[in-house]
Amino acid sequence: xxxxxxxxxxxxxxxxxxxxxxxxxxxxxxxxxxxxxxxxxxxxxxxxxxxxxxxxxxxxxxxxxxxxxxxxxxxxxxxxxxxxxxxxxxxxxxxxxxxxxxxxxxxxxxxxxxxxxxxxxxxxxxxxxxxxxxxxxxxxxxxx
Numbered sequence: 001x002x003x004x005x006x007x008x009x010x011x012x013x014x015x016x017x018x019x020x021x022x023x024x025x026x027x028x029x030x031x032x033x034x035x036x037x038x039x040x041x042x043x044x045x046x047x048x049x050x051x052x053x054x055x056x057x058x059x060x061x062x063x064x065x066x067x068x069x070x071x072x073x074x075x076x077x078x079x080x081x082x083x084x085x086x087x088x089x090x091x092x093x094x095x096x097x098x099x100x101x102x103x104x105x106x107x108x109x110x111x112x113x114x115x116x117x118x119x120x121x122x123x124x125x126x127x128x129x130x131x132x133x134x135x136x137x138x139x140x141x142x143x144x
Contacts, residue, residue, distance in 0.1 A: 004136055006032045007059040009041040009076065010094070011068040015117065015124075019063065019094075022128035030136055033059065038071025042079055045086055058089060061135045066095040066102055074105055081110035088142060092131055 006023070010016045016034045023032055035041050043049035045058065062080070066073035073093060080086045092113040093106050106114050115131060118124045 004030050004060040005056065006030050006132070006136070007041065007044065007062045008032050008034045009038065009062065009068070009073070010034070010065040011037050012065070015065070018121070018124055019128045022125040023132050025125070025129065037068045038073065038076040041076050042071065045080065058086065060089070060141055062089055062091045063094050063131070064091055066093055066097050066106070074102070074109065077106060077109045077111055090135055090139065090141070092135065094128075094131070
């Protein structure tokens with residue numbers, strides 16, 4: 001069975017560390033690729049820049065923060081869902097934003113899920129575990 005790779009895009013090193021620990025605690029066994037912003041995410045997905053030699057398959061899930069420097073999550077989502085080679089990858093927004101405009105914009109662009117990051121540590125860890133369990137264990141994806 002091929003490894004199901006998760007792309008985690010978040011500019012907060014603390015949130016990234018907590019998410020990585022939560023996914024590891026759940027024993028999903030997935031490789032998680034942490035990236036710091038939208039530029040890195042798009043470079044990774046389009047195999048350019050420092051990822052130009054990448055030969056591994058695309059991730060089966062993208063966990064995407066919205067509020068990031070350089071290129072924000074909404075623009076990353078827009079590019080992913082407009083690209084025929086990427087649009088089938090599920091994207092779950094994991095953000096601290098409770099702004100209705102961000103929620104509506106995300107769904108209009110084709111997001112597969114929108115989760116507001118809980119502020120409390122244990123609630124955050126549980127949210128990551130639940131998201132990971134659903135999208136990696138339960139959800140069925142088409143062959144790419």
